[in-house]
Amino acid sequence: MKETISCVDCISNELIQIVIDDNVLISKTKVETDDSEAVFMGPGLLDLQINGFSGVDFNTFPIIENDFLKVIESLSKEGVLSFFPTVITNSDENIINLLRNIDELCLQNALIDSYVSGIHLEGPFISPVKEASGAHSKDYIKAPDWELFQAFQEASGNRIKIITISPEWDNSVDFIAKCTAHNIIVSIGHTVASNAQINAAVNAGATMSTHLGNGAPLSLHRNSNIIFDQLANNKLTPSIIADGFHLPDNFLKIVLGVKKENVILVSDSTMFAGMETGIYDSHIGGEVKLEEGGRLSVNKNQNLLAGSAVSLLDCINKLISSDILSLSDAWLLASKKPKELVRINDNNDDFVLFKIQDNIVSVLSVFKSGKRIVDLVY
Numbered sequence: 621m622k623e624t625i626s627c628v629d630c631i632s633n634e635l636i637q638i639v640i641d642d643n644v645l646i647s648k649t650k651v652e653t654d655d656s657e658a659v660f661m662g663p664g665l666l667d668l669q670i671n672g673f674s675g676v677d678f679n680t681f682p683i684i685e686n687d688f689l690k691v692i693e694s695l696s697k698e699g700v701l702s703f704f705p706t707v708i709t710n711s712d713e714n715i716i717n718l719l720r721n722i723d724e725l726c727l728q729n730a731l732i733d734s735y736v737s738g739i740h741l742e743g744p745f746i747s748p749v750k751e752a753s754g755a756h757s758k759d760y761i762k763a764p765d766w767e768l769f770q771a772f773q774e775a776s777g778n779r780i781k782i783i784t785i786s787p788e789w790d791n792s793v794d795f796i797a798k799c800t801a802h803n804i805i806v807s808i809g810h811t812v813a814s815n816a817q818i819n820a821a822v823n824a825g826a827t828m829s830t831h832l833g834n835g836a837p838l839s840l841h842r843n844s845n846i847i848f849d850q851l852a853n854n855k856l857t858p859s860i861i862a863d864g865f866h867l868p869d870n871f872l873k874i875v876l877g878v879k880k881e882n883v884i885l886v887s888d889s890t891m892f893a894g895m896e897t898g899i900y901d902s903h904i905g906g907e908v909k910l911e912e913g914g915r916l917s918v919n920k921n922q923n924l925l926a927g928s929a930v931s932l933l934d935c936i937n938k939l940i941s942s943d944i945l946s947l948s949d950a951w952l953l954a955s956k957k958p959k960e961l962v963r964i965n966d967n968n969d970d971f972v973l974f975k976i977q978d979n980i981v982s983v984l985s986v987f988k989s990g991k992r993i994v995d996l997v998y
Contacts, residue, residue, distance in 0.1 A: 662951045
């Protein structure tokens with residue numbers, strides 16, 4: 621059955637007519653007249669930091685194929701059509717097992733492979749200082765080791781495209797230079813590095829900051845600190861978690877005001893994203909409490925967050941509902957900008973159709989490689 625949908629490109633504001641036949645995209649063309657009935661179209665979202673989703677943890681071995689497909693199904697409904705599974709600090713053996721596990725799933729399942737645009741390795745080469753390392757186990761934190769990283773990369777099938785490290789280690793500059801020479805994006809995070817160390821890391825090739833404003837000591841110098849030093853460096857693109865819990869609105873406004881479009885959104889979601897509210901046991905944080913809206917905290921100390929439990933779409937909704945960013949700008953920072961940063965071509969056949977209801981994005985349909993894979997009714 622042929623279907624014609626008129627919509628507005630949410631980034632360019634161009635009027636687009638889409639023709640679909642039996643849930644397959646036939647054409648997308650620009651038109652002059654608007655009968656879109658407030659339907660918007662946006663490119664598929666890319667999340668560069670997903671630790672887990674819908675009860676599935678990418679840091680617990682083994683990762684089962686059906687569980688991975690469950691994550692894909694859940695993320696698709698949120699408009700996320702590609703992502704970086706994120707493996708964090710662990711024993712060398714566990715990291716290698718997890719990386720090999722993800723690679724094998726990609727090799728045996730074409731659908732999984734089409735969603736996994738790369739792997740983000742967050743650690744183990746981060747700061748051992750507790751306030752900076754956060755939930756990462758201090759038992760496994762170590763100085764950058766190029767031979768070990770090569771073992772990680774081999775296990776991943778060369779899928780590691782981002783590594784988060786702290787440049788406070790003596791051999792960081794040499795390690796970063798080697799990563800850069802091998803087209804690995806180096807991101808600064810979980811660090812207490814000095815301004816000189818941050819600048820040296822950038823000069824060696826570091827280009828990102830991992831979830832800026834988080835993974836940092838609570839007490840910082842009022843004029844000179846790791847947040848200001850990274851904000852002031854024009855060669856660094858920070859990622860931010862705009863879930864409404866990790867960062868206050870004023871901090872978000874400052875980062876976005878300083879960096880403009882040179883910033884990206886990530887969810888940094890854990891396995892608790894997409895789950896029902898309640899009390900759960902977690903290997904990170906122990907007993908945790910998941911509340912309505914996605915706030916995740918340590919149950920015995922609810923002032924202490926236990927990770928993120930939202931999607932990238934939730935972060936977009938937070939920014940537009942709080943009048944921090946326009947729809948166009950928020951969607952850009954969750955789609956085209958991260959793709960540009962990690963050098964992934966934007967697939968014009970991956971897109972999301974949605975409406976805005978009460979200043980919130982409500983997904984209608986999702987297309988992956990030109991095929992409608994999600995069709996929701998409101």
